[in-house]
Structures are given as C-alpha cells and as structure tokens.
Amino acid sequence: MVEAIRSLRVRGAPAIGVAAAFQLAHVARGFKPGTDRRTIERTWSRAVRDLNASRPTAVNLFAATARMDRVFQEHRAQPFTGLVHRLEREARKFFEEDLEMSRRIGRAGAGLIRNGSVWLTHCNAGGLATAGLGTALAVFYEAKRRGRTFSVFADETRPLLQGARLTAWELSASGIPVTVICDNMAGFAMARKRVAGVITGADRIAMNGDAANKIGTFGLAILAKHHGIPFYIAAPATTFDPELADGRGIPIEERGTAELRSFNGRRTVPEKAGTWNPAFDVTPAGLITGFITDRGLIRPPFGRTLKRALFPDN
Amino acid sequence: MVEAIRSLRVRGAPAIGVAAAFQLAHVARGFKPGTDRRTIERTWSRAVRDLNASRPTAVNLFAATARMDRVFQEHRAQPFTGLVHRLEREARKFFEEDLEMSRRIGRAGAGLIRNGSVWLTHCNAGGLATAGLGTALAVFYEAKRRGRTFSVFADETRPLLQGARLTAWELSASGIPVTVICDNMAGFAMARKRVAGVITGADRIAMNGDAANKIGTFGLAILAKHHGIPFYIAAPATTFDPELADGRGIPIEERGTAELRSFNGRRTVPEKAGTWNPAFDVTPAGLITGFITDRGLIRPPFGRTLKRALFPDN
Numbered sequence: 001m002v003e004a005i006r007s008l009r010v011r012g013a014p015a016i017g018v019a020a021a022f023q024l025a026h027v028a029r030g031f032k033p034g035t036d037r038r039t040i041e042r043t044w045s046r047a048v049r050d051l052n053a054s055r056p057t058a059v060n061l062f063a064a065t066a067r068m069d070r071v072f073q074e075h076r077a078q079p080f081t082g083l084v085h086r087l088e089r090e091a092r093k094f095f096e097e098d099l100e101m102s103r104r105i106g107r108a109g110a111g112l113i114r115n116g117s118v119w120l121t122h123c124n125a126g127g128l129a130t131a132g133l134g135t136a137l138a139v140f141y142e143a144k145r146r147g148r149t150f151s152v153f154a155d156e157t158r159p160l161l162q163g164a165r166l167t168a169w170e171l172s173a174s175g176i177p178v179t180v181i182c183d184n185m186a187g188f189a190m191a192r193k194r195v196a197g198v199i200t201g202a203d204r205i206a207m208n209g210d211a212a213n214k215i216g217t218f219g220l221a222i223l224a225k226h227h228g229i230p231f232y233i234a235a236p237a238t239t240f241d242p243e244l245a246d247g248r249g250i251p252i253e254e255r256g257t258a259e260l261r262s263f264n265g266r267r268t269v270p271e272k273a274g275t276w277n278p279a280f281d282v283t284p285a286g287l288i289t290g291f292i293t294d295r296g297l298i299r300p301p302f303g304r305t306l307k308r309a310l311f312p313d314n
Numbered sequence: 315m316v317e318a319i320r321s322l323r324v325r326g327a328p329a330i331g332v333a334a335a336f337q338l339a340h341v342a343r344g345f346k347p348g349t350d351r352r353t354i355e356r357t358w359s360r361a362v363r364d365l366n367a368s369r370p371t372a373v374n375l376f377a378a379t380a381r382m383d384r385v386f387q388e389h390r391a392q393p394f395t396g397l398v399h400r401l402e403r404e405a406r407k408f409f410e411e412d413l414e415m416s417r418r419i420g421r422a423g424a425g426l427i428r429n430g431s432v433w434l435t436h437c438n439a440g441g442l443a444t445a446g447l448g449t450a451l452a453v454f455y456e457a458k459r460r461g462r463t464f465s466v467f468a469d470e471t472r473p474l475l476q477g478a479r480l481t482a483w484e485l486s487a488s489g490i491p492v493t494v495i496c497d498n499m500a501g502f503a504m505a506r507k508r509v510a511g512v513i514t515g516a517d518r519i520a521m522n523g524d525a526a527n528k529i530g531t532f533g534l535a536i537l538a539k540h541h542g543i544p545f546y547i548a549a550p551a552t553t554f555d556p557e558l559a560d561g562r563g564i565p566i567e568e569r570g571t572a573e574l575r576s577f578n579g580r581r582t583v584p585e586k587a588g589t590w591n592p593a594f595d596v597t598p599a600g601l602i603t604g605f606i607t608d609r610g611l612i613r614p615p616f617g618r619t620l621k622r623a624l625f626p627d628n
Contacts, residue, residue: 156574164587173586178587183498187533191595216498216499218502219498222536260495266578268470268475269482273482
C-alpha cells in the first residue's frame, strides 16, 4: 500500500486517506491471537509511520492514520478480536463518511445540470480521487441518477493527462457521454459548442473563496467569465481552510521538469530550453460562481457566508 | 520532397512554398541536355502535379508551383541551360521574398520588446515554418539582433507539440532564453511571471481583423485581455484575405482522433470516450492589440486601416 500511494497508483487526497485506514485495519487482522503485545505494537507503529511517509503533503492521509491510531491506543488493552473489530469499524466509517460527502455534493449540484446541456471539467475530481463518487464528478453522477441527459467535455489536463486517462474512463464507464479535448481547446469549445458551465474540484480553498486546484483551472475560470457561463468548484467542507484568509497564503508546488520534457520515454523538449511546471494555480474568488459542497451550494459574497455554512460552530 | 511535405517533415505554409519552388528547379537541373522535349515536359508536369497533391490546402504551395510553371511555360522553347537558369533564379527570388517578408515583420515588431521583458508565444511561427526567420519569431530574432535582453514562454501546443519541439529548439539555438510550459499554464504565467505580451502567427486573417490560427490562440487572447497585456499577431500581407469580410467565413479543419488518443504509441484516451480535435480557432478582432506585418504595425480600428495598409491599390 505504501508503494501504491508513493507511485500514485492510489491518488487523490480522500482516496489516499481511505486506503490508509483500510490498510491499517488489514495490518491488525494479520496479528495472530498468540502474538505478544510488544510485537503487535511495534508492527502497528511501523505501519503508521510507513504510511505517513508515503506522501508527505497529503493531509487526509495523516487524518486517517491519526484516527486509526487513536482507536488502536484506546483499545489496545482489549481482547484481541475486540481491537481488530474496532479498527475495521473505524475504517469502514471513514469510508462511509467519504461516500456520504460525495453524495451530498452530488445532491447540492445536480439541480444545475439541465437536460441537453454540455459541461466542461478539468483534471479528475471523480471516484478515482475519493472512495467512490468524487466531487465535481459526483454532481454528474447524481444528475445521471436523476435521469438527466447531458454530456461533458474533459480537458486532457497536461502534463499528467488525468482528464484523458481517468475522467474520460470514469464518465464513459458510467454511461455519461464524454469528449476529451486538449486543454487549449476549452475556450473554442465554449464559443462553438454552447458549454453551459464548468465544474472542477479543488485542493485547498481560502476563507475569501480563492481556490487552489490543478494547473489550468484559473485559465478556465477566465474563459468562462469571458463567455458569460458559470464556473463552479465542487469540494467538501474539509477542503476549506479556516486558517487561510486568502489565496496568497497557498504555496504552489512546482514539480520537476521530467513531466514536460518527455512522454512515454520520448523526449519532447530540447535540452537547452527551460521548463516551468507549477502543479496548481489559484483561482480568485471573483471568478467563481459558487461552491458545490457537502453543506449545500454556496454563492457569493463568500467571506462570512462561507464561514457560516462550513464552520457554524466557530 | 512530396513525401516530406505530406508527412509534415516540411511544414508551415511559406516553407512548403519555398521548398516546392526549389524542388522544381532541382527537377529541371536533372534534365540531360540530350533529353527530348516531350520527356522533359512530361517529367515537369508530373512533378508539378505531385507537389500540388502533397497538401491539398496549402495556398502558398499552389502559388509557388504556379509561379515556377509560368516560368517553365514561358521559357520552354529556350536553349536548355537558359531554362534551368530561369527556374533557379525564380526559386531563389521566391526564397528571398520570403526572407525579406520575415525581416520586415521583425523590424515592424522589434520595438515592442523592452529590455528585461517576458513574452509568450504559441505553436511555431518561426524559421521552421518559413524560409528563414518566421513571423512571430522574426520579431524576437530582430529584437535579439538589436541587443535587447528578454525571454519567451513557449506553449507546448497540444496535440502536436510544435511549441515544445520547434519553437523551443529555434529560440534556444538562437540564444534567446525560452521556457516551455503546458498550454494550460499560460494564464498562471501571465499572473505570476509578469508576461509583457503575447505574439503568435496566423493562418488566415479576415478584413475586419478576425484571425484564424493554431487551436489555443483564441484562449490566449482572452487570457491576455483579462490580464491587461497586449496580444499581437505577426503575419505577412499574403495571410490577409481581401475576399473575407470576417471570421465567420473561415472553415475550421477538424483533424482525426488519433492525435489525441495516443502519444508515441501509448494510448491516453479510453476507447469509449469521444474526442474533438479542431486544428485552428478564430480570434475575434476585438481581442487583437495589433498586427505586426511586412507593411508595418497596424493598430485598430482595423477595417479600413487594414485595407489601406495591405491592399493600397484596391
């Protein structure tokens, strides 16, 4: 599992968290009734440590292992089968919460999808990034479940092609017509193909509504504004950072040059040329029509509205 | 040569025209002084026909073969060496005209490039698309010749990566610092890297200023407007179509699905998903700051200004 997370075979922050929780329950199931306590505790701690080290920045991963570890520490003195049972229940609960989060997002956004409409999405904010239904794609799945007929343009999403590889696979497997385009075709698709609106996911959202997401999201929001069509971000409350006032505080990961320089072993950029490879960008709140969240659809002005909807106890 | 044009090893409308002219001169040089007239004429006609069939839509190709054929027909009765000499001279003249066109475009635009500025370009409008210096890139070459220091972001330009492969090679070989980005990073580059402006080429320009160019150009023009930076198109007078009132009359070539579905033999889009692959888009005149042409820099309002600058005799 550590290898699978490290090599991105399991990707998407919620999916990583759920996978880590189940992996820890699996580790506990491996203990034999006769195993002595010290061996059990050593094995458990090593599993937690190894998982935490697999992706250094995935917040959901740390949340998942911390939750499982809390259950382990609370029940370590219990009879063996009781401990395993508790851990399995916690992992399942974590999984169910993620599924329920997706379902709520789907219900909050499905009403936006009219019959015959054409939507556009970027990267993969689908079931392959969460436990089941995703965020942006959860909206499409719920609209489909309600019998809506519509279709989706999926940006291929360079450099790693999550849109072409993952979103196109998910949507077509679910019977939703999907058309893959290169990222640079999105503007022309809006102009010529009557795109009704854009829905993407997000990686981190500030309390004024500025949102970090896969590189290219910012450009899409500008194109949507130019064409007078809505631009929505679908994300659970856990993606909003109550400590973050605005997007200036979001650090942007710049990844290595290899993702741009070659593809499938074939060099595409000459050696003397430089590359720039920001993995994310920040879309200012002013370009965002609304947030589709597990606490409902939130429209501007964001600021206080966001806080009230997402963190009512603060 | 026919094979080279067909397989896009020679690409870019002006470059195709020049290559065809030289190829016909080369065919004539191959005639032996003793060859009978009928064989010569048959060989010549076949060469013209084969070249014309290599790329069905390249206007410069037909212009080049027609010009060479006119010289052949006028001088076919002359002594053999005279005919060959005339054809070689015509091809060289065609080549020189193309070079001079690029030089004039470079001079018209070089003043825009300030020291320390950062520019952005799309696809390849460089020497690899013409006889020597290109259109958009001719501006950078002339600025460099004048001692300006500046750098250029090159969109990789999916699906065929002309920016990553060709523009990055040309600029870095000329000592101009170039940074390749994915197409979806252009907006973020404008926001974070202080891009001074955008210069692209064009494939066909209507008399109101609407311009067809490589897919993605339209989106770049919108992004430039959003950031308040200028968006220029560099093109010779021959790219403007005096018969075309506006961009609605420009047919958009939609290419096959293979360019998107796989890369270097590796499938990137699942079979059940569709693709859309327009090769060009149309940028409305209202988004264009100016045209950098071999007749000077032309600013809005276009309409009558364009006609007067480009077709003064009409």
